[in-house]
Amino acid sequence: MSLPAGNTPLRVGLIGFGAIGRSVATLLPAGAALGVLTRHRPDALPAGAEALADLEALLGWGPDVVIEAASAEAFANAAPACLARGIDVVAASVGALQDSALLERIVATCDKAGSRLVVPAGAVGGLDHIAAAALHPGTTVTYVSRKPPAAWTAELDAMGQTEAASRGEVSLYEGDAREAAARYPRNLNAGLTIALAAGFDRVRVRVVADPGVARNTHEILISGPLGTSTMSFCNTPDPANPKTSAITAYSLVAATLRRFGALQ
Ligand SMILES: NC(=O)c1ccc[n+]([C@@H]2O[C@H](COP(=O)([O-])OP(=O)(O)OC[C@H]3O[C@@H](n4cnc5c(N)ncnc54)[C@H](O)[C@@H]3O)[C@@H](O)[C@H]2O)c1
Incomplete structure (x- = not known):
């Protein structure tokens, strides 16, 4: 265009x-x-x-x-x-x-x-770097979504992990970006964005309830023969919709x- x-x-x-x-x-x-x-x-x-x-x-x-x-x-x-x-x-x-x-x-x-x-x-960044690194077959990409336990009240209740999540991090999901987005459609746009940049087979996704973070935090870890990189995004919530950065x-x-x- x-x-x-x-x-x-x-x-x-x-x-x-x-x-x-x-x-x-x-x-x-x-x-x-x-x-x-x-x-x-x-x-x-x-x-x-x-x-x-x-x-x-x-x-x-x-x-x-x-x-x-x-x-x-x-x-x-x-x-x-x-x-x-x-x-x-x-x-x-x-x-x-x-x-x-x-x-x-x-x-x-x-x-x-x-x-x-x-x-x-x-809500994240660095897609150019992720896409470049992922061209190398030895590169792996891990995306970790960390949110305060209050963002996952229903999920933690269903897992019987509410008390545990007040003391330390609780992993809600670990696997591929497709399933993560299917499970949490409103929350995992970033995981899908990263998988589209890197290739679905290259990305592992973790979803974590973490009492150590005050805001929704996105971590991207890239590792392979080209080097290692870590990106972390801690975004200000939109006042009109705190779930959105x-x-x-x-x-x-x-x-x-x-x-x-x-x-x-
Ligand atoms: N890519 C990202 O990193 C990222 C980050 C945050 C949110 N999102 C996504 O962006 C979208 C919007 O987020 P938001 O915070 O603005 O949500 P919001 O709920 O504040 O606003 C969405 C608006 O769209 C309207 N709407 C829904 N379906 C519609 C339709 N068919 N036609 C016309 N209007 C319609 C709703 O009435 C609402 O007013 C969501 O799907 C969210 O998951 C993506």
């Missing part, structure tokens, strides 16, 4: 107007046209933004790019249709791609239509602008 011709403003379609969607709307460059597919009342939208009632209205509005910031279901429903029309999609709900049939369908659609699904770093919206907008930039 290239920049819109002449002085035509960039037309950004946005799906979802919750924590991420509202921030995205404020971060877009002045002059961008914004159409929002939302369940909120149109008067909640920023001045000048157009409320779009459904997917057909979004497609008919003619976006240059669509930013999905709604849910895994919304992504699975809307992304293939946008991509089939040649419209790039920048997605937040990448956990939906744990469904390998959906992933295959999206790749085939992009190949046919010449569109691209952009998977931004979201505030930086996610910034990552979506940065990825969108990069997609249209001369330098990739």
Whole structure:
């Protein structure tokens, strides 16, 4: 996809107007046209933004790019249709791609239509480094999601581990990124993002309830013949939705602008 011709403003379609969607709307460059597919009342939208009632209205509005910031279901429903029309999609709900049939369908659609699904770093970072290191067959990548026990109350109760988690870390899951995202769809977008960068067979995921962390923390450990690296992200929660890192919206907008930039 290239920049819109002449002085035509960039037309950004946005799906979802919750924590991420509202921030995205404020971060877009002045002059961008914004159409929002939302369940909120149109008067909640920023001045000048157009409320779009459904997917057909979004497609008919003619976006240059669509930013999905709604849910895994919304992504699975809307992304293939946008991509089939040649419209790039920048997605937040990448956990939906744990469904390998959906992933295959999206790749085939992009190949046919010449569109691209952009998977931004979201709550983590360093995808370029992960993708480069993972080209070497000896590289392994481990992603560890650490959250305070309060984020896993129901899961710890079901495991009979509530008391143990108040004293030390409790492992909720260890395995591959697909199953982790299938088990915890709202929480494991980052694991899926890393697996898409490195390859699913290369990534191990751990999900940990840890009384030693005050905030949701993401650790990425890369190890192999090319060296070792450790990345750790401790993000500020979005005030509108504490489960979401505030930086996610910034990552979506940065990825969108990069997609249209001369330098990739
Ligand atoms: N990639 C990442 O690193 C990352 C990080 C945080 C959150 N996420 C994902 O981003 C998504 C949005 O997160 P959020 O914090 O903004 O959630 P949120 O609950 O604050 O907002 C989501 C909004 O989307 C709306 N919505 C849901 N389905 C819709 C549909 N079909 N059409 C129109 N609107 C719809 C909801 O009504 C809500 O207003 C979630 O799927 C979340 O898992 C990804």
